[in-house]
Amino acid sequence: MPDSDTGAPPRVVLVTAAVLAVALAVAVAVFALTQHSSDSAAGPLPLVPVPAPQATSPACTTLLGAAPTELTSNGTQLKVRSLADPAPPSTIAWGDQDPLVLRCGLDRPPELTPTAQLRLVNGVQWLQVGGEGASTWYVVDREVYSALTVPDSAGTGPLQQISDTVAAKLPPRPLRFG
Incomplete structure (x- = not known):
């Protein structure tokens, strides 16, 4: 076999270097994506205010004071999340990705009519x-x-968990349509 030394590195070294470069690029991309998603979820949750004329009522104070610090969603524990200032009054949120938000003291929803379909969950309509x-x-x-x-x-x-809290802390009242 004749020696053909062209001065180029052996093929094994070139392939190994290319594989390492691709692996490094993938690792950097994965790291950047996970850092971005955890950074955005770790900060306070910005919420727009909505009309809540009874947000400072004793009933809202009672309800939010009794709200659980964790909710279970599909087997995952969602912790209370801090809200960005200025936070809407009588509002609490849970979870980093796709958070759940509880607001109290709101106006009557316009969809509440005598023919509206209501659901009873743990004693709460x-x-x-x-x-x-x-x-x-x-x-x-x-x-x-x-x-x-x-x-x-x-x-x-x-x-279900919020229904349990509502049922335990706020007595039921007749529905109001007007």
């Missing part, structure tokens, strides 16, 4: 109002209107 990627569930049979916004990916656990 709820009105579901759909949205894109999430639904908002309004408590309609208590002194104050409250709403839990739940992403479509969440299970029924959060609604």
Whole structure:
């Protein structure tokens, strides 16, 4: 076999270097993606204010004071998340990705009519109002209107847990349509 030394590195070295370069690029991309998603989720959650004329009522103070510090959604524990200033009054959120948001003291939802379809969950009547990627569930049979916004990916656990808190802390009232 004749020696043909062209001065180029052996083929094995070139292939190894190319594989290492690709592996490094993939590792950097994965690291950048995970850092971006955890950085955005770790900060306070910005929420837009909505009309909540009874947000400072004793009923809202009672409800939010009794709200769980964790909710279970599809077997995952969602911890209370801090809200960005200025935070809407009587509002609490759970979870980093697709957070759940409970607001208290809201106006009566316009969708609440005598023919509206209500759901009874653990002794609490709820009105579901759909949205894109999430639904908002309004408590309609208590002194104050409250709403839990739940992403479509969440299970029924959060609604059940909040129902238990509402039932334990706020007595039921007749529905109001006007």
